[in-house]
Amino acid sequence: MLDEKGRLFGKINIIDLLVVLLVLVVAVVVAVKLLGGGEGLPGGESGSTKLTYIVEVDGVKPEVYENLKSYVEQEGGDQLMASGDMLDAYVTGVTAEPHEEVVSLNTANGQITLPTEPGLLDLTFTIESNVVNAVTNEVGTQEVRIGKTHTVKTVHFELVNGVITDCQWGDGE
Structure with a gap:
């Protein structure tokens, strides 16, 4: 050869x-x-997977909730953004519950109860997105995992220090 x-x-x-x-x-x-x-992964259009997740943001002023609610309630929800880019993700729902008005701390001398600002709300956002990689679950620059902190940012509002409390992959059927 x-x-x-x-x-x-x-x-x-x-x-x-x-x-x-x-x-x-x-x-x-x-x-x-x-x-x-x-x-x-298979399951969505052009290789994307539908990801629906819940983010809870605690201690929000009532006027913030009233002002952002109309954007979320519009048809299709309010589109998320990151670093100036619009994402394939939408805030499709928001609910409010009264925030606890006291915080309890356990110390060596017993329990101390401290008051917090009255009238605050705990907001729960429902976000629907399409992720290209269902392993990393990246929505913009943030990975979506239960227990992670998450910033809910749209053109109209931004709330930081939210916590992801639930994730559902696929259509939820």
Whole structure:
């Protein structure tokens, strides 16, 4: 197969053949990465998966709730954004419950009860999104996992220090 000059079949140098094969493998890997092959899980349009999650934000002033409610209640909800980009995610519901007006602390000398600002609300947001990768569950720049803190940010409002309390993948059927 190899002749005295190291050529395969008398025409191709074995080193040149290895370099050509290596370039082809690198080109295929780059093409797969750029075209998004193998990314995402089946179940949604164009490889995306529907993710519905609940975020609870505690201690919000009632006027903030009243002002943001109309945006969430519009048809389709209020679209989320991150870093100036609109996301494939929408706040589709919000409810309010009265916030506890005292905080209890256990100390070495017993329990201390401290008052908090009266009249605050605990808001619960329902967010529906389409994620490309159901393993990382990234919505914009935030990973969605039960127990993680989450910022609910739209064009119209932004509330920080929310906590994700529930996640449902797929249509929930």
